[in-house]
Amino acid sequence: MAQKSRMLLIPGPITLPERVLKAMAKPIINHRGEEFHVLYEKVEEGLKNVFKTENNVYIISGSGTAGVDMVFQNFVYENEKVLIPDFGEFTGRIVENALKVGAKPVIVRSEWGSIPSLRSMVDAVENNNVESIFIVHNETSTGVTFRMMEEVANIARKRGILVFVDTVSDLGVEPFYTDKLGVDVCVTASQKGLGGPPGLSFVSVSGKALEKGLKNPRRRSFYLDVEKIHRFHLKRETPFTPAVPLIYGMAEALEILKEEGYEERIRRHSENARMIYEFLESENIEVFPRDKEYWSTAIIVFKNTGLNADSIIKRLYEEYGILIARGMGKLRNETTRIGNVGYEGRAEMEYFLDSFRKVLKDTGRQP
């Protein structure tokens, strides 16, 4: 499906199929007219199928960070105690977001490459009068997936605590059932597992969260104000001029997802990840996260120990047209990241791993 000549295996954006590119070149339409209403509805329907939710899913013209911002600008009150498990670059950004709106983050930290224990989170909830929990489901910097959603959602349900989740880097890659879990607000973005172009974010909001947002006495964002977003959503519009070409691209991407089937997409990504992890093992390259049970399907992070990472990345791109990514944040030099969030299937994986093998041989190993 993806072109071999330019294969983006970074943690998003992804290489887009012709169909999505063509859809983005359609003539621009009036975003207050019937044609747009139909387009909006189609995208929302497609999104609900991936979010696995009946909640409203808002379309935001702004990358994933705008979606996360929307959560804090509306659903987290000033002085609210919000529990944040902090185990990487993106969870760290969540803490910053909380501080920006004057909330009181209750932080449970664990070293990068792991996730905090359930016990530490339960203790933090019990001892701090926590009112909400914000989870980053897939930590793109470390390649760790937070696979304790059910346990955390159960704790939250028992105590009437709202649950917010950032699934920016793995919705559509790793199974995630918003309604079954009882997640109040789920944020994702267009350019990774959903198969679309970069530049949009999507936010699903439960009735309970919406009510809380509407009652928030200090909603400070003009652009991301939930009252306006919701009011226009009911008309299948956005309060301000949306990125129409991106929304066209997204509609096509969701159509492709529907044709492939949700289950099949999840299976394909899981199979790709298995091939990559097995390859790393066969080459004696160490995966960064400690526990296998948290190894991400979407973002595979490995240690650079003994490898000439810069040269590997450069040669893979220049000689084979495949781009993988450097580490992120404080892991920039220590690790390398492979994104498994695009349209690649078995043939593309075989081409990638075969190329990787040749590059490893050429660049050699340091003792």
Ligand SMILES: Cc1ncc(COP(=O)(O)O)c(C=O)c1O
């Ligand atoms: C887990 C996570 N959250 C948030 C973001 C921010 O998304 P964006 O770069 O689309 O603003 C990213 C981007 O990679 C991410 O991986």
